Amino acid sequence: MRRGLCAWAAVALTALTAAACSSGGGASPSTSSGSPEAISGTLRLFSYSDGFAPAYMAGFRQQYSNVNLVTSAFGNGDEAVAKMQAGFQADVVNSCVDENTLTMVQDGLYQPLDLSRIPDWKNVFPAMKQLPGVQVDGKVYMIPVDAGTAGIMYNADVIKTPPTSWTDLFDPQYAGRASIEDNSTTAIDIGALANGISDPLGMDGSQLDMVKNYLIDHKDQFRSYFQSDADITNLFKSGEVVISSGYPGTTQIMQRDGLNVKFAVANEGQMLWTCGYGIQSGASNIDAAYALLNYYLDWHQELFEAKRWSYEVANMQILHHASTELIQEASLDAPNSFANAIPASPPKDRSAWTAAWQEVKAA
Numbered sequence: 001m002r003r004g005l006c007a008w009a010a011v012a013l014t015a016l017t018a019a020a021c022s023s024g025g026g027a028s029p030s031t032s033s034g035s036p037e038a039i040s041g042t043l044r045l046f047s048y049s050d051g052f053a054p055a056y057m058a059g060f061r062q063q064y065s066n067v068n069l070v071t072s073a074f075g076n077g078d079e080a081v082a083k084m085q086a087g088f089q090a091d092v093v094n095s096c097v098d099e100n101t102l103t104m105v106q107d108g109l110y111q112p113l114d115l116s117r118i119p120d121w122k123n124v125f126p127a128m129k130q131l132p133g134v135q136v137d138g139k140v141y142m143i144p145v146d147a148g149t150a151g152i153m154y155n156a157d158v159i160k161t162p163p164t165s166w167t168d169l170f171d172p173q174y175a176g177r178a179s180i181e182d183n184s185t186t187a188i189d190i191g192a193l194a195n196g197i198s199d200p201l202g203m204d205g206s207q208l209d210m211v212k213n214y215l216i217d218h219k220d221q222f223r224s225y226f227q228s229d230a231d232i233t234n235l236f237k238s239g240e241v242v243i244s245s246g247y248p249g250t251t252q253i254m255q256r257d258g259l260n261v262k263f264a265v266a267n268e269g270q271m272l273w274t275c276g277y278g279i280q281s282g283a284s285n286i287d288a289a290y291a292l293l294n295y296y297l298d299w300h301q302e303l304f305e306a307k308r309w310s311y312e313v314a315n316m317q318i319l320h321h322a323s324t325e326l327i328q329e330a331s332l333d334a335p336n337s338f339a340n341a342i343p344a345s346p347p348k349d350r351s352a353w354t355a356a357w358q359e360v361k362a363a
């Protein structure tokens with residue numbers, strides 16, 4: 001799954017709270033300024049809902065018992081930015097580099113971070129430190145926490161030969177039974193890669209128009225454009241969809257539900273998404289905000305994410321604590337090189353991509 005698709009899965013974690021404390025979601029040593037007992041007050045978190053799943057946050061609430069964590073969820077990065085621009089105030093805000101991190105920095109919604117208060121910054125994979133919006137003009141604004149790659153999910157009972165290319169999503173034999181995520185960056189990336197454009201983010205206007213028209217011409221290929229794990233899982237369960245863009249974690253959810261759905265990597269490349277947390281300009285509880293940033297980046301919580309959601313994570317210490325099986329299953333060593341991955345970053349003209357995708361959907 002991808003951050004933003006996890007609202008449905010996060011609900012299911014409520015019952016796992018007790019187990020989380022003993023399997024990677026529990027309290028870890030304080031890495032924030034001052035003792036946990038000295039940090040108090042209300043801490044406002046604005047995040048995708050998996051960012052405050054009960055089991056995930058059990059350790060923070062236990063360790064920082066004097067902090068009143070108040071959470072608000074958003075559905076996508078555009079919604080988050082619009083709400084903040086309209087005056088919504090939080091302390092810690094979740095963002096993703098392919099959606100809104102750079103926009104938040106440029107719009108003054110994030111404040112620069114004091115890295116002396118983030119001890120694990122030195123343990124973040126170097127490649128993740130260089131992603132758009134994480135650092136701008138020599139200052140760090142967002143702490144990357146989790147990541148994942150996109151590939152192809154398919155019903156192995158129907159499709160006997162594993163797909164190997166993004167072009168397989170457009171194979172006429174799957175007409176009306178395919179799906180793509182309703183995300184402009186993901187969909188247009190896929191359309192570009194399927195047309196032999198190896199650097200989708202570097203497309204010029206004519207190439208973007210070509211990809212847009214290609215997606216419009218093949219619109220009947222797709223049963224729907226899915227928005228959540230629940231959406232795509234139900235489509236696979238009903239048999240309406242047999243092949244789709246997707247993520248390893250989403251595949252695992254369906255496998256746990258008894259579906260013979262498998263995940264394959266496209267030869268042309270897999271889009272990498274990376275999300276994390278920063279402190280909003282105007283935040284009122286700075287000490288608690290840094291405590292939460294450090295909690296998210298601590299390897300204990302990173303291990304929890306890898307186990308529960310098959311996320312790749314930012315803290316290199318995970319490679320010393322995860323099992324060999326988990327490292328392979330969740331591709332925890334992938335950020336060492338991002339091999340065969342295309343970092344999902346904002347395109348040069350994101351507004352043009354958004355408009356193009358809206359045209360595709362309206363066609």
